[in-house]
Amino acid sequence: MTWYDEAYQGTSRIGLKATQTLFSEQSEFQKIDIIDTEEFGRALLLDGAWMTSEFDEKTYHEPIVHLPLAVAPKIERVLIIGGGDGGTAREVLKYDEVKHVDMVEIDGTVVEACKKYLPNIGTAWNDPRLHVHIDDGVAWVKKEHATPYDVILVDGADPVGPAEGLFNQAFFEGCKNALSAQGVLSTQAESPDMMRDVHLAMIETLEKVFPKVHPYYGSVMLYPGAQWSWIFASKDVDPTQIIQGRSDAIIEQSWLYNRDVHHAMLAVPNHIQRARKNR
Amino acid sequence: MTWYDEAYQGTSRIGLKATQTLFSEQSEFQKIDIIDTEEFGRALLLDGAWMTSEFDEKTYHEPIVHLPLAVAPKIERVLIIGGGDGGTAREVLKYDEVKHVDMVEIDGTVVEACKKYLPNIGTAWNDPRLHVHIDDGVAWVKKEHATPYDVILVDGADPVGPAEGLFNQAFFEGCKNALSAQGVLSTQAESPDMMRDVHLAMIETLEKVFPKVHPYYGSVMLYPGAQWSWIFASKDVDPTQIIQGRSDAIIEQSWLYNRDVHHAMLAVPNHIQRARKNR
Numbered sequence: 001m002t003w004y005d006e007a008y009q010g011t012s013r014i015g016l017k018a019t020q021t022l023f024s025e026q027s028e029f030q031k032i033d034i035i036d037t038e039e040f041g042r043a044l045l046l047d048g049a050w051m052t053s054e055f056d057e058k059t060y061h062e063p064i065v066h067l068p069l070a071v072a073p074k075i076e077r078v079l080i081i082g083g084g085d086g087g088t089a090r091e092v093l094k095y096d097e098v099k100h101v102d103m104v105e106i107d108g109t110v111v112e113a114c115k116k117y118l119p120n121i122g123t124a125w126n127d128p129r130l131h132v133h134i135d136d137g138v139a140w141v142k143k144e145h146a147t148p149y150d151v152i153l154v155d156g157a158d159p160v161g162p163a164e165g166l167f168n169q170a171f172f173e174g175c176k177n178a179l180s181a182q183g184v185l186s187t188q189a190e191s192p193d194m195m196r197d198v199h200l201a202m203i204e205t206l207e208k209v210f211p212k213v214h215p216y217y218g219s220v221m222l223y224p225g226a227q228w229s230w231i232f233a234s235k236d237v238d239p240t241q242i243i244q245g246r247s248d249a250i251i252e253q254s255w256l257y258n259r260d261v262h263h264a265m266l267a268v269p270n271h272i273q274r275a276r277k278n279r
Numbered sequence: 280m281t282w283y284d285e286a287y288q289g290t291s292r293i294g295l296k297a298t299q300t301l302f303s304e305q306s307e308f309q310k311i312d313i314i315d316t317e318e319f320g321r322a323l324l325l326d327g328a329w330m331t332s333e334f335d336e337k338t339y340h341e342p343i344v345h346l347p348l349a350v351a352p353k354i355e356r357v358l359i360i361g362g363g364d365g366g367t368a369r370e371v372l373k374y375d376e377v378k379h380v381d382m383v384e385i386d387g388t389v390v391e392a393c394k395k396y397l398p399n400i401g402t403a404w405n406d407p408r409l410h411v412h413i414d415d416g417v418a419w420v421k422k423e424h425a426t427p428y429d430v431i432l433v434d435g436a437d438p439v440g441p442a443e444g445l446f447n448q449a450f451f452e453g454c455k456n457a458l459s460a461q462g463v464l465s466t467q468a469e470s471p472d473m474m475r476d477v478h479l480a481m482i483e484t485l486e487k488v489f490p491k492v493h494p495y496y497g498s499v500m501l502y503p504g505a506q507w508s509w510i511f512a513s514k515d516v517d518p519t520q521i522i523q524g525r526s527d528a529i530i531e532q533s534w535l536y537n538r539d540v541h542h543a544m545l546a547v548p549n550h551i552q553r554a555r556k557n558r
Contacts, residue, residue: 014293016292038288220505254549264545267540
């Protein structure tokens with residue numbers, strides 16, 4: 001029984017006691033650890049930072065997927081950048097309207113390890129609509145896309161290490177070019193408390209690229225800070241206008257997400273509202 | 280530099296690295312530790328469990344105070360049970376309409392230590408409207424109250440140790456008797472994720488006592504679980520009907536709380552909605 005801790009800035013930490021270490025390997029990109037625990041089930045760390053656990057993963061995967069998919073005019077073609085644990089793809093593939101998902105994950109070792117050791121998180125690997133590409137997401141969005149995407153979900157890690165390129169304006173310009181005119185994007189956007197400057201900078205960066213930008217908020221137990229955030233961006237889609245009936249069947253099974261929670265996530269903490277007004 | 284960790288169930292933990300231990304004493308009721316830290320400022324533990332820190336305290340104190348005070352028909356007389364760090368009293372006393380606050384804290388040593396070492400949290404100790412009583416909250420609400428309270432805020436610790444009596448039906452019956460007919464109560468109600476059964480049981484217990492019971496949700500960095508919760512209870516007050524203008528000046532200074540956040544907090548996570556329907 002060993003404690004695995006993510007020590008944020010070396011001054012605060014969140015830890016789980018491992019009953020077993022299932023996988024521990026340095027890939028080309030990062031250190032990958034998958035452990036088993038008593039209360040949180042199996043859990044994944046990348047470079048010592050918590051990515052997901054069976055117990056709390058829905059508090060991250062449901063927001064990143066269901067808020068944008070509930071309001072996007074069309075959801076036939078979805079691009080997931082990152083998302084190596086398979087949880088985001090699983091939630092996306094719950095929608096019958098989704099016809100084609102490209103998942104572009106830079107680290108093939110993460111995908112292989114998660115397929116093997118986190119089968120309860122990635123339950124949709126064999127869905128024929130899912131196309132996994134071990135590739136660089138930054139390069140992927142820059143390519144010519146014959147058919148544009150309806151939805152892009154940026155499910156990367158923190159802006160240090162291999163996910164660094166998923167936070168700058170050039171990347172989001174690429175996403176915009178890969179999207180249809182009515183397309184929508186959602187990206188994880190760090191902690192508004194613990195990484196407030198990064199969060200605010202992401203909002204500003206996205207506002208340079210997309211006409212409509214809406215941060216939204218929730219909580220993920222294993223991530224540092226009281227709240228976690230995502231950002232919804234589009235040319236002209238209102239994130240409060242839920243497409244009638246689309247998510248009904250999904251809500252029956254969801255852990256966190258329902259219509260009330262959808263609207264609640266869009267409430268902006270006062271200190272973030274104030275910071276945005278005062279800049 | 281020592282790590283202080285709260286290890287919940289011995290299987291997950293949240294820790295802060297102390298730069299200094301300011302106070303450490305076993306009182307009649309519990310072990311009290313106050314430390315200083317680099318990123319979270321000063322922080323309080325009772326029996327090894329995080330109670331509050333300068334960095335995250337507003338994410339707890341604003342919800343417990345401002346949701347009920349924004350909707351209560353009258354807020355002249357307020358009773359706080361617990362709240363030894365002074366943060367709840369501070370937020371309550373921001374309202375000019377508040378004329379008299381009784382704060383009943385069982386552990387005088389907590390109050391003395393917090394007055395001395397957490398002056399940035401308890402900034403209203405000298406407000407003449409505040410009356411601190413070192414007494415048992417359970418006994419206090421059972422007494423005859425010549426003038427009833429308009430608001431009762433139950434700001435106790437977890438249901439083990441000295442706060443145990445603040446979670447049962449007899450206590451809430453006492454609260455109801457101490458309240459005016461239009462009075463409202465708000466109590467902290469544990470983590471809907473990590474202490475789901477306790478949270479659901481509290482809702483049921485309060486529903487046996489009050490006609491209108493509404494759980495509400497937020498996040499507190501140092502508390503175990505993705506979300507934290509409170510419960511609003513009354514005879515007939517709608518927690519969505521904010522009293523016009525009452526909180527305007529307070530919102531200008533608040534960290535988390537504003538009108539959008541008020542409504543957002545009342546969204547019930549899907550698994551809790553489902554559990555309540557299915558019981």
